[in-house]
Amino acid sequence: MKKLAQIEDVVKLIKDGDQLLVGGFGLSGSPLSLIDEIAASGKKDLTVVSNNLGEKGKGLGKLLVAGNLKKAIGSYFTTNADAVNAWSKGELEIELVPQGTLAEAVRCGGAGIAGFYTKTALGTKLAEGKHHMTFDDGEYILEKAIKGDVALVKALKADTLGNLVYDQSGRNFNPAMATAANLVIAEVDEIVEAGEIKPEEIVTPHMFVDYVVITKYVKQGGKYVEPAEAN
Amino acid sequence: MKKLAQIEDVVKLIKDGDQLLVGGFGLSGSPLSLIDEIAASGKKDLTVVSNNLGEKGKGLGKLLVAGNLKKAIGSYFTTNADAVNAWSKGELEIELVPQGTLAEAVRCGGAGIAGFYTKTALGTKLAEGKHHMTFDDGEYILEKAIKGDVALVKALKADTLGNLVYDQSGRNFNPAMATAANLVIAEVDEIVEAGEIKPEEIVTPHMFVDYVVITKYVKQGGKYVEPAEAN
Amino acid sequence: MLSQQKRIDIAKRIAAEFEDGQIINLGVGIPTLIPDYIEGKDVYLHSENGLLGMGPTPEEEFINMDLISASKKPVTLNTGASIFDSSDSFLMIRGGHVDVAVLGALQVDETGEVANWAVPGQNILGVGGAMDLVSGAKKIIIATLHTSKDDTPKLLEELTYPSSGARKVDMVVTEHAAFEFKEGKMFLREILSDISMEALKDITPANYEVAIEKLINT
Amino acid sequence: MLSQQKRIDIAKRIAAEFEDGQIINLGVGIPTLIPDYIEGKDVYLHSENGLLGMGPTPEEEFINMDLISASKKPVTLNTGASIFDSSDSFLMIRGGHVDVAVLGALQVDETGEVANWAVPGQNILGVGGAMDLVSGAKKIIIATLHTSKDDTPKLLEELTYPSSGARKVDMVVTEHAAFEFKEGKMFLREILSDISMEALKDITPANYEVAIEKLINT
Numbered sequence: 001m002k003k004l005a006q007i008e009d010v011v012k013l014i015k016d017g018d019q020l021l022v023g024g025f026g027l028s029g030s031p032l033s034l035i036d037e038i039a040a041s042g043k044k045d046l047t048v049v050s051n052n053l054g055e056k057g058k059g060l061g062k063l064l065v066a067g068n069l070k071k072a073i074g075s076y077f078t079t080n081a082d083a084v085n086a087w088s089k090g091e092l093e094i095e096l097v098p099q100g101t102l103a104e105a106v107r108c109g110g111a112g113i114a115g116f117y118t119k120t121a122l123g124t125k126l127a128e129g130k131h132h133m134t135f136d137d138g139e140y141i142l143e144k145a146i147k148g149d150v151a152l153v154k155a156l157k158a159d160t161l162g163n164l165v166y167d168q169s170g171r172n173f174n175p176a177m178a179t180a181a182n183l184v185i186a187e188v189d190e191i192v193e194a195g196e197i198k199p200e201e202i203v204t205p206h207m208f209v210d211y212v213v214i215t216k217y218v219k220q221g222g223k224y225v226e227p228a229e230a231n
Numbered sequence: 232m233k234k235l236a237q238i239e240d241v242v243k244l245i246k247d248g249d250q251l252l253v254g255g256f257g258l259s260g261s262p263l264s265l266i267d268e269i270a271a272s273g274k275k276d277l278t279v280v281s282n283n284l285g286e287k288g289k290g291l292g293k294l295l296v297a298g299n300l301k302k303a304i305g306s307y308f309t310t311n312a313d314a315v316n317a318w319s320k321g322e323l324e325i326e327l328v329p330q331g332t333l334a335e336a337v338r339c340g341g342a343g344i345a346g347f348y349t350k351t352a353l354g355t356k357l358a359e360g361k362h363h364m365t366f367d368d369g370e371y372i373l374e375k376a377i378k379g380d381v382a383l384v385k386a387l388k389a390d391t392l393g394n395l396v397y398d399q400s401g402r403n404f405n406p407a408m409a410t411a412a413n414l415v416i417a418e419v420d421e422i423v424e425a426g427e428i429k430p431e432e433i434v435t436p437h438m439f440v441d442y443v444v445i446t447k448y449v450k451q452g453g454k455y456v457e458p459a460e461a462n
Numbered sequence: 463m464l465s466q467q468k469r470i471d472i473a474k475r476i477a478a479e480f481e482d483g484q485i486i487n488l489g490v491g492i493p494t495l496i497p498d499y500i501e502g503k504d505v506y507l508h509s510e511n512g513l514l515g516m517g518p519t520p521e522e523e524f525i526n527m528d529l530i531s532a533s534k535k536p537v538t539l540n541t542g543a544s545i546f547d548s549s550d551s552f553l554m555i556r557g558g559h560v561d562v563a564v565l566g567a568l569q570v571d572e573t574g575e576v577a578n579w580a581v582p583g584q585n586i587l588g589v590g591g592a593m594d595l596v597s598g599a600k601k602i603i604i605a606t607l608h609t610s611k612d613d614t615p616k617l618l619e620e621l622t623y624p625s626s627g628a629r630k631v632d633m634v635v636t637e638h639a640a641f642e643f644k645e646g647k648m649f650l651r652e653i654l655s656d657i658s659m660e661a662l663k664d665i666t667p668a669n670y671e672v673a674i675e676k677l678i679n680t
Numbered sequence: 681m682l683s684q685q686k687r688i689d690i691a692k693r694i695a696a697e698f699e700d701g702q703i704i705n706l707g708v709g710i711p712t713l714i715p716d717y718i719e720g721k722d723v724y725l726h727s728e729n730g731l732l733g734m735g736p737t738p739e740e741e742f743i744n745m746d747l748i749s750a751s752k753k754p755v756t757l758n759t760g761a762s763i764f765d766s767s768d769s770f771l772m773i774r775g776g777h778v779d780v781a782v783l784g785a786l787q788v789d790e791t792g793e794v795a796n797w798a799v800p801g802q803n804i805l806g807v808g809g810a811m812d813l814v815s816g817a818k819k820i821i822i823a824t825l826h827t828s829k830d831d832t833p834k835l836l837e838e839l840t841y842p843s844s845g846a847r848k849v850d851m852v853v854t855e856h857a858a859f860e861f862k863e864g865k866m867f868l869r870e871i872l873s874d875i876s877m878e879a880l881k882d883i884t885p886a887n888y889e890v891a892i893e894k895l896i897n898t
Contacts, residue, residue: 078588100552100594112774123628170528194760309806331770331812343556354846401746425542433544
């Protein structure tokens with residue numbers, strides 16, 4: 001399979017200072033093996049765009065502990081005490097974005113749209129300094145598209161061309177993230193033959209995917225655990 | 232099934248002067264029975280938003296012949312000689328929109344987004360009079376969302392809740408149209424039990440669909456024909 | 463009355479508001495109690511992370527942490543449920559396709575403006591889907607205890623906490639009362655506890671018109 | 681040389697340009713001839729109406745008019761093909777995910793600006809996906825006969841027909857020559873017929889630099 005790669009090799013393609021789009025909602029649909037490798041890599045000054053920063057010491061939370069991050073853009077960081085702490089000490093920049101604005105901004109990044117007008121956050125602190133415009137049904141604020149240098153997504157399966165399907169609500173931000181970066185790496189549980197995923201069922205067509213890596217995690221009791229922890 | 236309705240009854244919900252969003256790409260994925268009923272209804276001054284106006288005397292082309300239309304908004308009308316003719320005589324207003332802008336504008340109509348900035352049509356006649364804004368990577372034009380009073384879509388199957396799946400490239404504009412109108416009517420070939428379409432396979436969730444009607448057309452040799460024409 | 467009982471009472475009262483066929487989004491806090499009280503109603507639960515038709519918590523052996531609610535708890539799918547990505551999920555919320563959003567609140571002012579994401583002087587590091595729901599749901603019901611733990615009123619003349627959006631909510635239900643908002647005005651519609659009108663007034667700095675009128679048959 | 685043979689020559693030359701793994705969108709006219717000349721190349725055909733991985737025309741008995749190309753002709757799906765809606769399809773086009781778009785043209789000017797949707801004085805009632813492709817594809821190749829039927833030049837100093845967009849194309853292939861555009865300048869890269877340099881200049885009002893250099897190994 002042409003796009004199949006080793007986790008160690010693809011993570012080398014990430015450069016210090018890159019903006020990473022990372023799929024997942026908390027730890028669900030999160031590319032855990034790629035994150036582990038980045039944490040081990042010593043990369044610096046990364047900006048992560050993701051709904052959360054995982055949990056304390058887990059998922060994207062590991063990048064905080066490892067000191068890879070300069071900035072996080074997302075909707076909800078309060079569930080990771082490390083993020084709150086790093087921000088208080090001035091060690092981490094945080095840009096807070098409403099969850100729907102985040103999803104739409106990333107989709108726009110992938111769609112060649114520079115910005116869009118939404119009512120979400122109108123009249124709040126998060127709209128301060130943003131361009132306002134009045135349309136037929138009232139005032140809207142302009143939100144700009146978000147793009148990444150690299151996107152890391154987690155899918156259930158890839159086929160040998162790189163088409164992806166996701167596991168239930170593990171889909172979340174992954175399909176949008178996969179459209180909006182120069183380099184897109186998908187971590188998957190398994191690879192099947194092209195043709196095994198029906199044309200109507202493919203969620204992320206292969207055109208978006210540059211590399212596919214196999215996860216090092218195994219699912220046990222409905223949760224991904226590292227092989228060492230598995231029974 | 233709660234949403235199941237008769238074509239004659241739902242078409243009565245359309246009012247003179249309404250803006251209709253109609254799925255389909257030419258005659259593919261086009262709600263032919265609903266269109267027939269509108270043509271027979273004598274409704275006046277309708278605006279149709281659809282990629283084309285069907286073909287001469289077929290699909291949406293019938294509404295032109297029946298005199299239902301005031302205006303058409305879409306990307307390509309030259310394949311229907313009646314449309315060109317009606318426009319030349321001043322009997323039909325036409326608003327030409329690039330195909331991708333049309334799809335995105337309708338999606339935005341469904342998504343609570345008032346407008347979006349695109350590079351498509353920049354520097355052309357179709358951008359004249361539109362708001363321009365400069366972003367980091369150059370100039371963009373503002374396109375406004377499109378909504379409808381009523382959307383007419385064509386799906387392959389509905390389940391008893393109103394979830395929809397489409398037939399191959401008959402999908403086209405239908406899913407976006409289904410999000411962007413106050414009243415959404417789906418014409419389908421068949422209705423299956425809820426649960427028969429898997430959660431991952433549903434393309435249009437039932438929340439978008441107000442009524443489901445059964446098509447009067449039958450598919451023969453890969454084409455929909457009226458029952459009278461069928462062998 | 464124990465706090466948990468008050469919260470259950472609020473949940474029940476709000477559940478009674480739902481109508482068959484509605485699409486409902488339930489926020490964190492008291493709203494998460496509501497699913498226990500909607501049995502027999504044909505409503506469909508929407509979750510920000512990409513589900514419509516969320517069902518009850520699974521048995522331990524069927525838990526899949528890739529099938530979770532927006533509160534990150536394992537859930538199941540009811541018959542006819544669907545799965546979609548975050549951008550489509552928020553298209554639903556922001557495009558006005560969710561009939562009712564039930565949200566918690568830190569404060570609500572007498573015009574119906576809500577504050578439910580940040581406390582001044584504390585770290586402002588989480589907003590989640592709060593502002594999206596406030597801007598986009600067709601009807602917004604606030605589920606909240608009448609006062610905070612230290613008896614500070616939550617229903618105020620003016621917000622002192624950061625607003626969640628210019629859009630006004632439609633209804634507030636507390637353990638004591640149900641209020642409705644119309645055209646920027648607040649109306650007391652129902653008394654839900656044994657509180658007196660005077661005592662209610664004392665713990666409710668917001669100005670409201672008394673217009674008792676059972677909103678629905680509960 | 682018959683017109684159809686010229687068109688085939690153009691199609692073949694452009695097909696030779698494709699690289700394994702590329703996502704290609706083929707417009708109407710000459711570009712529709714290209715699929716016959718890409719065998720053995722691992723490229724994936726994208727269609728505006730929502731297909732990636734379009735295959736050849738089906739046998740009569742397998743025709744489904746709900747599986748068609750953007751030219752509304754019946755097609756098939758190759759292994760690994762996918763289906764999506766129009767908004768996602770144009771996300772692909774406008775978001776720069778299509779590697780090469782091959783389009784017809786009415787005129788191209790010497791900076792690489794193209795006119796391919798409207799003729800002045802005629803009804804302007806169709807644009808389709810032309811402007812989306814011009815604005816969004818990573819690389820744009822124009823496939824056109826060198827002159828129109830009445831020998832009017834198509835490669836001009838300046839467009840006289842309405843522009844399809846500010847974005848410049850990358851390459852023009854005619855029956856006589858292949859031109860490349862870089863930073864607003866036009867370069868003659870290949871002569872593809874037995875035409876002389878002088879004769880080519882005569883039918884090409886656009887100013888170009890002669891910089892013969894076979895672009896690829898054809």
